Amino acid sequence: MPIGDLSTLFVWGAVTAYAVALVAYATALARVAEAAARAQRRAVAVGVGAAGPATTARPGPSSAEPGRAAGIARSTATLATALLLGGVVLRGVAAGRWPTANMYEFTIVGILVAAVVFLAVRRTRTLPFVGVLVTGIAVLSLVVALNSFYLRADAVQPALQSYWLVVHVSIAIAATGIFTVAFATSVLQVLQDARESGRSRLESPWRAGDEVRRSLRRWRITGPAWSWLRTVPSAVRLEALSFRLNAIAFVLWTLTLIGGAIWAEQAWGRYWGWDPKEVATFVAWVVYAAYLHARTTRGWQGRRAAYLVYVGYAVVVANFTVVNLFVNGKHSYSGI
Numbered sequence: 001m002p003i004g005d006l007s008t009l010f011v012w013g014a015v016t017a018y019a020v021a022l023v024a025y026a027t028a029l030a031r032v033a034e035a036a037a038r039a040q041r042r043a044v045a046v047g048v049g050a051a052g053p054a055t056t057a058r059p060g061p062s063s064a065e066p067g068r069a070a071g072i073a074r075s076t077a078t079l080a081t082a083l084l085l086g087g088v089v090l091r092g093v094a095a096g097r098w099p100t101a102n103m104y105e106f107t108i109v110g111i112l113v114a115a116v117v118f119l120a121v122r123r124t125r126t127l128p129f130v131g132v133l134v135t136g137i138a139v140l141s142l143v144v145a146l147n148s149f150y151l152r153a154d155a156v157q158p159a160l161q162s163y164w165l166v167v168h169v170s171i172a173i174a175a176t177g178i179f180t181v182a183f184a185t186s187v188l189q190v191l192q193d194a195r196e197s198g199r200s201r202l203e204s205p206w207r208a209g210d211e212v213r214r215s216l217r218r219w220r221i222t223g224p225a226w227s228w229l230r231t232v233p234s235a236v237r238l239e240a241l242s243f244r245l246n247a248i249a250f251v252l253w254t255l256t257l258i259g260g261a262i263w264a265e266q267a268w269g270r271y272w273g274w275d276p277k278e279v280a281t282f283v284a285w286v287v288y289a290a291y292l293h294a295r296t297t298r299g300w301q302g303r304r305a306a307y308l309v310y311v312g313y314a315v316v317v318a319n320f321t322v323v324n325l326f327v328n329g330k331h332s333y334s335g336i
Helices: 003-049 068-095 103-122 128-149 164-197 211-218 224-231 235-268 276-296 303-320 322-326
Strands: none
Touching: 003 068, 003 128, 003 224, 068 103, 068 128, 103 128, 103 164, 128 164, 164 224, 164 235, 164 303, 235 276, 235 303, 276 303, 276 322, 303 322
16 A cells, blocks of 8 residues: 555544544533532532531532543544554655645644644643544544545645745644644633633522423523533633643744745745735734733733634634635645
8 A cells, every 4th residue: 555545544543533532522521511410419409408508519620530431532532643643654754755735734734733732731631621622623624634635645846845844834733733722722711711600690599390491591501511610620720721822822823924934035035925824824923912912911811811812713724724725825835
């Protein structure tokens, strides 16, 4: 079997393993939610039976153990990452170059970076919801890459035959992977913040016989369906983790801009030409710079800061998809 086809087989194997990990993380999340709901009902029952006012203790991150499902998720996610690493390495061997020259290669390497960052975070924190988001993004991105972005391993066009292909594009890929995990963490942060603030007043007892209200309350953020949020770190801790990840990725994104300008001067004789890719990259940089500035000097915290993370990640994704596929420019190297 040709090495290029073997690389593709490895990537498909990674997709399969990530899909299994996605199901396992979802199962672990359901188990955590079930255990947290039981703990909440017991606490309410004890409070009702006591003479004094009822108090509902919040379980710690390890009080609801997801059990076997979490172990399967962790193992299969690690296996998928190893398979994806093998696919990336074999892709580079088949092409005889660094595998970051087109959208397919950018996607598989970017997902590899995101998976490695998530596994590193997962070593110290139990975050099945982030696992669901990251593995879900991995499965979706890899399937799209294999079916829509795939190109056979080959040499690159002359414009890309430079060591900057390794430096500039690799740094951009690393930043994108870290931004992905930071985005998933920010989503969890906003959910946890809403739960902690009790914005929908669902801590009060339900009225007997009101089935419609009970059904609606169950699926609101402070209802029983979201009780698993009691088992994850606080919104403040999640925000701190997201901030650290975004700060690291922002430094890498800054280096991406600088490296791209230097490469543009060598290739086209100018540092900046308002090419669509350059503009989109700069817009993403401005959004994340605004986030870091607002977070550190203007006192923006909680949901307001997280919304800037969402905007920044949306620009990064649009920069990779919309600009590459639908906008003509000097960076149109997708090949599809």
